[in-house]
Amino acid sequence: MDFDPSTDRIVGTARVPNERKQNKPPVPVKIIVAGGFGVGKTTTVGAISEISPLTTEAEMTMESVGVDDPGPDSAKTTTTIAMDFGCVTIDHTLKLYLFGTPGQARFAFMWDDLIRGALGALVVVDTNRIDDCYPAVDYFERAGLPFVVGINTFNGQLGYSLDEVRWALAVRDEVPVLSFDARFRGSVRDALLVVLDQALDRAIKMRSS
Amino acid sequence: MTPPAGSDEPGRPATPGVRPFLHRSGAAAYRPQPPAGPDDQVPDGHISGLRPFVITSGRVDGVDPDIGMETQVTVHPDARPARLPPEQRAIVALCIEPHSVAEISALLKLHLGVARILVSDLRACGQLDVHVLDSEFPDPETIMRVIRGLRSIN
Ligand SMILES: Nc1nc2c(ncn2[C@@H]2O[C@H](COP(=O)(O)OP(=O)(O)OP(=O)(O)O)[C@@H](O)[C@H]2O)c(=O)[nH]1
Ligand SMILES: [Mg+2]
Numbered sequence: 001m002d003f004d005p006s007t008d009r010i011v012g013t014a015r016v017p018n019e020r021k022q023n024k025p026p027v028p029v030k031i032i033v034a035g036g037f038g039v040g041k042t043t044t045v046g047a048i049s050e051i052s053p054l055t056t057e058a059e060m061t062m063e064s065v066g067v068d069d070p071g072p073d074s075a076k077t078t079t080t081i082a083m084d085f086g087c088v089t090i091d092h093t094l095k096l097y098l099f100g101t102p103g104q105a106r107f108a109f110m111w112d113d114l115i116r117g118a119l120g121a122l123v124v125v126d127t128n129r130i131d132d133c134y135p136a137v138d139y140f141e142r143a144g145l146p147f148v149v150g151i152n153t154f155n156g157q158l159g160y161s162l163d164e165v166r167w168a169l170a171v172r173d174e175v176p177v178l179s180f181d182a183r184f185r186g187s188v189r190d191a192l193l194v195v196l197d198q199a200l201d202r203a204i205k206m207r208s209s
Numbered sequence: 210m211t212p213p214a215g216s217d218e219p220g221r222p223a224t225p226g227v228r229p230f231l232h233r234s235g236a237a238a239y240r241p242q243p244p245a246g247p248d249d250q251v252p253d254g255h256i257s258g259l260r261p262f263v264i265t266s267g268r269v270d271g272v273d274p275d276i277g278m279e280t281q282v283t284v285h286p287d288a289r290p291a292r293l294p295p296e297q298r299a300i301v302a303l304c305i306e307p308h309s310v311a312e313i314s315a316l317l318k319l320h321l322g323v324a325r326i327l328v329s330d331l332r333a334c335g336q337l338d339v340h341v342l343d344s345e346f347p348d349p350e351t352i353m354r355v356i357r358g359l360r361s362i363n
Binding site for chain 1: 274277278280282283309312314315321324340342345346347349352353355358360362363
């Protein structure tokens, strides 16, 4: 990095006010892309992002759930997970971030930090392994975050009908269940627009109450 | 996998295909938890999981919870980064252009938690501006702008 901190590039010249104005950052908004391992989260983020997805390591609390009922004293552990993200610049004052985050059947992840201020979530589902999305669905439901179930069609094949998936997930009627192709920008865009619709509904309700 | 009739009835028998959470009485056991407080922290040097936090001198707490992954960070106009340690100086240099905390973490290969702590510290000592939003919840107008912006993508 060829930044020389000893020079006055940042401070105290006549150009500063102008530079400071340009330096005003966009308002960031974010959507979470969640789902089991290998369901197409990174592909989804990469299809719409203007940068190729970046990866960061983050701490996440998780506890095992599912088959062997952990009971009330189930152990929580902290684990480091890789999270990838991308972004879409709406204009110079507004930037959408997409955070792809793993979940796995048998583990409930604590996404509290991640969902703070999020517009909503897209839960990516592979119909061959529907169970893998349960933790994400459970979590967003309880956290009251608007979410949409997006079945990644891989090769255009839907293993089950949307109704069958909706039944297996037993989500509220208001939760959209749709299919999309994680590889195609237009398809990802349309899925995200459905998430945004849900987010808008919630924002309008929150304002009027 | 066939949806049974009247699948919304309460008290229907547990069906293997259905999301297990719905059948668990202990559901409350894994409500969202508040972030771990200082009491939950492991003593210094005990656990290899804390290794990334060596750069922060073992600190893992005291970060402003309003600093999110997407929070934008810029260099403070009066920043004097010359004497900062390398990681901190690299953050200040990167933030000549606005960057999110997640981008700082990814581009400088810092664990996200470490990046947050360093950003928080650098704000406290006047090197960085951290642009925390007034409200956690985006307003309808902002969401409408995102919708219009996305629609124009093809
Ligand atoms: N044919 C096809 N392949 C896909 C599709 N979506 C993802 N893949 C492939 O499936 C694999 C996994 O996709 P990723 O996007 O890496 O999935 P992920 O959810 O990020 O995976 P992890 O981060 O490992 O949990 C990759 O090899 C993708 O190329 C799809 O719609 N069709
Ligand atoms: Mg991935």
